[in-house]
Amino acid sequence: MRIKTGIIGFDTIIGGGYRPSTVNIVVGASGTGKTIFSLQFLLKGIENGEKGIYVSFDMDGKAIMVLAESLGWYELVKAIEEGTLLVTRSHADSISYLNEDIIGYIENNSDGNARIVIDSFTPLISSLDFTVRKDINWFFDQLRASGTSIVTVEEPFTSTLSKPDVALPIFLGDSAVYLKNIGYGEAFSRTIQVIKHRASWHADGVFPYRIFPGLGIVVESDIDEYKGAEDVEATIKDSRVDDSLRKRLRFMIDRNVPVTKSLIERVLRIYESESK
Known part of the structure; x- marks a missing residue:
């Protein structure tokens, strides 16, 4: 069984969707669509009758509803109003708050099979080094126990993925994708690359994607599928x-x-x- 992401064209390049009870990292600079990616994932869950939890460090429920309305995703707005999609703005500023502030909230509101988004993980570990590996690994284990998660990570201005705040989530997560804005023209201005997908096939290469109102992110690939x-x-x-x-x-x-x-x-x- 795979968890369908709802991101058009993306499941094709990751073998049919995310594996259940996994932590999936989305890396990208500001403006590449990490939040839209995350909300699209939650929208698919809402359409399937699943529960969603969105933890943000920048946006509250009202801001999420404004963004959802701009995309035409009124189901998300309704889900927030009805409580099937829970949105909280965390004020944690250190990894020491993971248990009491974030995991506590998720455990109290998850049925063990929720779609969870942490957007973005970077503020918690941006000033830390590789010694926090055990803490991050513990945090990811708690997320796996609560459902299937997306964790977004901000790409550094240096465009290197070797810094601890980027490298550690990629290494410890079950899958990782890299969203990039290369600015070569409208059709290929944004690209997505699957860096890893543990215990699963994934497509090699870099694929263009676009963002449309209503549809959200659409990944374009020339992969020709067999039916079975x-x-x-x-x-x-x-x-x-x-x-x-x-x-x-x-x-x-x-x-x-x-x-x-x-x-x-x-x-x-x-x-x-x-x-x-």
């Missing part, structure tokens, strides 16, 4: 394929790995050649 194992069988039926390779091909497709016909044919050619 039957398509693989149709491709390999005339090839000399043993059961072990057939099982591996089925496993790949069953895990929602998008593959092109040319890739399957190339694998079969190599396999047949090496089997002679």
Whole structure:
């Protein structure tokens, strides 16, 4: 089972969605759409009848409703008003407040299967170093116990991902994506790259995305998906394929790995050649 993100085109490049009970990092500079990414994830949960928790250090519930209305996401506004999407503005300024201020709030309001957003994690660890690894790991474990989470991290002005406040969340999270504004023109001004997706396939490369009112973030990719194992069988039926390779091909497709016909044919050619 995968957690559908609601971000059009994104699930295709991460193998069908997020894995349940995971912490997923979204890195990007200001203006790349990290908050929109997060709200889109929460919106999908609301549409599925799930509970959402949004913890922010900058925006309160009113500001979130204004942003949601500007995108046409009135379901989010209604969810906030009805209490199915909880929004809190945290005033914690140190990682020492993680337990009492943030985790306490989440544990008290989560049913163990909520969609959770921490936007942004950077203020808590921006002045710290790699010695806080255990504290962050503990915090992420508590998030996993409460549901599936998105944690946003602000890209430093130096555009390096090696600083502790960026590197530690990426390393300790279950997945990480990098949103970037490269400014090369409207169609390719923003790009997304999957840095990691633990225990899951993900697409390599950099993919352009755009932000539209109503739709939110739309990721554009040229990945050609098979519909399932039957398509693989149709491709390999005339090839000399043993059961072990057939099982591996089925496993790949069953895990929602998008593959092109040319890739399957190339694998079969190599396999047949090496089997002679």
